[in-house]
Amino acid sequence: MAIDLEHCKDLDAADPLAEFRDRFEAGEEGAIYLDANSLGPLPADAPARLEATVREAWGRGRSRSWANPRWIGAPARIGAKLARLIGAEDDEVIVGDGTSVNLFKLLMAALALQPEGRRVILSERDNFPSDLHIAQGIVALRGHRYELKMVEQGDDILAAINQEVSVVTLTHASFRTGACHDLKAITHRAHQAGALVVWDISHSAGATEVDLNGAGVDFAVGCGYKYLGGGPGAPAFAFVRRDLQATASNPLTGWMSHADTMSFETDYRPADGMRRFLCGSPEVLALTVLEAALDVWEGIDPSLAFEKNRALTGLFIDLVEQELSSFGFTIITPKETDRRGGQVTIAHERGAELSEALIKAGVLCSFRPPNAMRFGFQPFCLRFTDLWEAVGRLRGVVEKA
Ligand SMILES: Cc1ncc(COP(=O)(O)O)c(C=O)c1O
Incomplete structure (x- = not known):
């Protein structure tokens, strides 16, 4: 009809x-x-919340507001609000930096967990260009110890995952076609072959079901400014499965990822949990807007x-x-x-x-x-x-x- x-x-x-x-x-x-x-x-309500942060917390409070846990705790607090939209636990998600930067961190972390002999980073040619550029940058940075292999459109990704693959990195929903990969099947196949996965869920977070833990995903990243509504250039997010958090290492060892930031120690010690995947100061103004957007989901x-x-x-x-x-x-x-x-x-x-x-x-x-x-x-x-x-x-x- x-x-x-x-x-x-x-x-x-x-x-x-x-x-x-x-x-x-x-x-x-x-x-x-x-x-x-x-x-x-x-x-x-984002403009009013942003204005309050600017006028009250920054304008009146000035540097005292850094002592307010709402500022320094924003990446973890907002990460927890996002977690339930993507099938993660509250302590497995952190927000901050951009998607490309988080992808760099988590790809490096995944590669470092794998045996040296595995040389392939597996992706697909139609992946979002920035993701491929980050992988290409890592290959160059690591002196071509790795090789980026890109599956061609229409070819079977599952068949391309073999014992040479160190990390599979793909975008769940294609930016071009809107088609979703079978996140669970690819993750399962990668694990069977001894590979780890780093998913980019920029085009699915907030738009469709993503069950990161249900699929056994190791690492994931995504944008805050698309369906999640965090505004232009919004901070992105990073997910690391809980049992990998203690052994995975962040290559961008900035002070916010230190075990005791405010001790101003000379030597680096990584924080426990997802804070280890931060780098520098939280983007307080941008995070205020992202939080307003995630609060729309509250209670539904x-x-x-x-x-x-x-x-x-x-x-x-x-x-x-x-x-x-x-x-x-x-x-x-x-x-x-x-x-x-x-x-x-x-x-x-x-x-x-x-x-x-x-x-x-x-x-x-x-x-x-x-x-x-x-x-x-x-x-x-x-x-x-x-x-x-x-x-x-x-x-x-x-x-x-
Ligand atoms: C799938 C995907 N990954 C990564 C990015 C880049 O994100 P960022 O600008 O936060 O690095 C985009 C941007 O549109 C994207 O669509």
């Missing part, structure tokens, strides 16, 4: 998260925001949001098929619900031009070469009727093109 506006209205009426829309800034009048995979929307069952995202991405796919089948679009995101994250990608040979026209028509999406139009869905802000409207505008744009 064809989907119509009434059906979308019924879905909105039954949405248990409908009231959460007000917990975010509305954005521009009439605009539909489908770019949460680039930058999550602004939580409504995260699976409600993930379920809604599956329904949104599913409806979008169905609407594209129904409304746009004769206009040369190819849906490259898997249709199976458990194989996609929070994003749907549709390819079109004139994708760059169409994305630009669609943004002008008030539907914010993003484009990645050569032909990928990306639509990222944020479950708290979007209505099902927004998708009806967005696909209608896309039809209007392509009809005119």
